[in-house]
Amino acid sequence: MLCCIDFVGKLSKSKEKNVEFISNVHIGFMKAQNLIIQNLLQLGKKRDTIKKLIKELNKQKASKESLEKSKYNLKVIEYKESVLRKIADTIAWQLLGFDRTIIRRLYSFTSQVEIFNSNLKHDLKVVEEIFNSDKTTFPLVNDITSFIQVGDLLVRELDSPDIKLIELKEGKVNDEIAKIVEEYEEIPCDRRLHYQLEDKDEKFKKQFNRYVKQKSTALNKAKIINTGSGTDEVTGLNIQTVKETFYTEHFDEVVASMMKEVDKRNYSLRTIDGCLIVGVYNTSKMSIHTGFDMWKESVGIDFPTIDLRSSVSSPLSYPLFLHPFSINDKVKLINGEKVIYMSLDIDKWLKMFEDKEVNVNILSKKQTARFNTTQVHSKVFEHKGQAIEIEYKNVKQMLSDGIFERMFNQFLRPSSAIEFFKYGHDKVGAFLESPLV
Known part of the structure; x- marks a missing residue:
């Protein structure tokens, strides 16, 4: 006891x-x-x-x-x-x-x-x-x-x-609307709601509809997030989120050590998984653009140069402040006193997919243009105007900017990105093969 x-x-x-x-x-x-x-x-x-x-x-x-x-x-x-x-x-x-x-x-x-x-x-x-x-x-x-x-x-x-x-609203009109909505939620009665709105002017009705729409959107989003299922208000499609975790590997600690190195010798270079190059520079001591671009050319990389600081203006990017850098180094990155440049040998990376039994298909420029003109918020990634499709276990997927954002802003290892794709395709394949589908 x-x-x-x-x-x-x-x-x-x-x-x-x-x-x-x-x-x-x-x-x-x-x-x-x-x-x-x-x-x-x-x-x-x-x-x-x-x-x-x-x-x-x-x-x-x-x-x-x-x-x-x-x-x-x-x-x-x-x-x-x-x-x-x-x-x-x-x-x-x-x-x-x-x-x-x-x-x-x-x-x-x-x-x-x-x-x-x-x-x-x-x-x-x-x-x-x-x-x-x-x-x-x-x-x-x-x-x-x-x-x-x-x-x-x-x-x-x-x-x-x-x-x-x-959703927060203030003012007498919003208070009245909130009361009407609250009463309806407690005891749904369409007839009572009709009488409550019958004598209201158009301005009130528009405000009422706007209030209900905003509240409904927030509630629907919260429901999907909390339960993992629901209906997407844009596409109208049913959503089912898989509640499983895949642990990816990152090279943030490598970059953190490089940040310390540049205090002593002004620059630090690394190659991650044989295909992603990283250069950290002290901008007060050397010409950064020339040095990194020369390195890119010497190893035959024609992929764009990515500056970590550019992630600041991207709404969905991983916040720079969450990386394991010192506060002093985070400030220097924001101020441009230190920079982190990255680029990808995309041909080597795609070869790594094939080595892992993942098929890679490069779409033509015409196919890519046709695909991206029909997608409003989900445009696929393009390299030299061409999209890339991968296929594993009969499941096809177009590469989007999201995976590159993870590599360049969250420091996801290129090899781990491939394993992440395979894991996702495994799950989708198992779902499609289920007798319940």
Whole structure:
């Protein structure tokens, strides 16, 4: 009995420590969120001022020099905004458990929301209320991220595996609409709803429909994320997410050691899996473009050069701040004092597929163009204007930008990418062969 009590006591202490740890992490997240919002507001005002100045300079036919200077200042501000949103993404990725399936589902390919055009004051009031009531629950303001385009808040709770996407509305009209919707959800009655809306003007009805649509979208997304099944609102297709984990191999620790090496000799070079080259440079000490491009040419690589810093402007890319680099090195990467360049010998990589019994088919430029003109948000990867199709166990798949984003931004090993494809094709093949299909 004493052992039992002792065990329960240890469990209790363990839970207390977990609560304390999570609460402290969330306090840090909250401080970061507030700083991100403050800086985005300041930068937004500066950006608007510069845009007005550029418009005025164009009207006045000002000198090319003054116009270029203003355009450069605008680019600097936009880059700073992207960096801040990527810091917010760093919080979001952790709240979402680094699950790319969820992350992609929250992105709607719409334009970025200006936070000063949103109901920010009301949103922050709700955020404070949620956080102050329980610090193991974290409410993230979605509009400060690069990719969360559903709902106003993303809420994660310690004791719940579910993700909440909350729509926030303020004002008398929205309060009235919320009450009508709440009553309908409690006791669905179409006749009562008809009478409640019958005497309302068109403006109210439009606002009501917009409210219901936004809430429905958020609820549907949350349902798909939390249950792994549902209906895609864009395609209308049924979705079934496979709840399995495949552990990929990465070379982030290799790059981390290279970052330290450049403090001593200004550059560091590596080849990963015999096909992906990486160059880390101290830009204050040597010409980076020339050195890396010469290396590429010497080994016969004609693939584009990828700068890790370019991932900052890509909404769905893995946040640079999550890599195992020192804080000092992360700042230097953002400022351009250090750079990480990469490129891929794609012919060698495709040969690795074939060596693993995966068929590779290079589409013609005409086939590729036809395919990509019919796809709005899922264009396939092109190399020299040609798409690449792989086939394993009678399952075909077009290579998309996503796998290259993983290699260049998340440092996925090219060899592990192949194993990842094979694993996925194995699962699809087994599903298609099932007598239930």
